[in-house]
Amino acid sequence: MKIIVDTNVVFSAILSPSGKIGQILIYGRKQFEFYAPNLVKIEVKRHRDKIIQMGELTDADFEDTRDDIFDCLNFISEEQIPYEYWQEAIPLVRDTDMDDIAFVVLSEYLDAQLWTGDKKLMKGLSNMGFTKGVTTDEIYGMLQSIEK
Numbered sequence: 001m002k003i004i005v006d007t008n009v010v011f012s013a014i015l016s017p018s019g020k021i022g023q024i025l026i027y028g029r030k031q032f033e034f035y036a037p038n039l040v041k042i043e044v045k046r047h048r049d050k051i052i053q054m055g056e057l058t059d060a061d062f063e064d065t066r067d068d069i070f071d072c073l074n075f076i077s078e079e080q081i082p083y084e085y086w087q088e089a090i091p092l093v094r095d096t097d098m099d100d101i102a103f104v105v106l107s108e109y110l111d112a113q114l115w116t117g118d119k120k121l122m123k124g125l126s127n128m129g130f131t132k133g134v135t136t137d138e139i140y141g142m143l144q145s146i147e148k
Contacts, residue, residue: 001031001032001033001113001142002032002033002035002110002111002112002113003032003033003034003035003112003113003114003115003134003139004035004036004106004107004110004112004113004114004115005025005034005035005073005115006036006100006103006114006116006117006118007039007040007043008116008117008118009025009115009116009117009136010036010040010043010044010069010073011044011047013025013069014044014051014055014062014065014066014069015051015054015055016055017065017068017069020136020140021136022069024136024139025072026068026069026072027143028139028143029072031142031143031146032139032142033074033112034072034073034074035073035074035075035076035106035110035112036073036074036075036076036103036106037075037076037077037078037103037105037106038075038076038077038078039078039102040073040075041075044066048062076106076109076110078102078106081106081109082109085105085109086101086105088108089101089108091128092124092128092130093121093124093125095124096120096123096124096125097118097120097121097124100116100121104125104130107132108132112132113132113133113134114130114132114134115134115135115136115139116133117136122135
């Protein structure tokens with residue numbers, strides 16, 4: 001199964017790699033294909049100091065953890081996604097958060113599930129008929145059932 005990982009999921013994994021989200025990414029990559037737009041790298045870099053402060057991390061710990069989490073992801077350049085996917089995604093996110101368009105576009109382009117902790121986004125997408133959202137608990141449950 002292909003899963004698009006949004007920025008808040010990556011932030012959570014970096015802040016707590018031994019937590020549920022971090023473990024899903026680290027151990028789930030044998031069962032799932034995790035993807036993210038390159039935007040995630042930019043956002044992590046932009047919020048680096050805040051992540052370090054929140055997680056009480058050293059620079060080295062941040063870099064090591066970030067690299068471990070990034071190794072779990074297949075990054076896709078937004079430029080390689082055809083224009084029509086962007087056009088189709090605009091109505092889905094327009095009234096919720098246009099900043100999340102790259103994740104929705106990538107989900108549609110790869111025909112993948114979108115994993116986000118952003119409840120407002122998921123509610124808005126659901127109201128627009130988007131059915132590809134998946135929660136942390138759903139992924140965790142799938143991972144546990146595969147491992148048994």
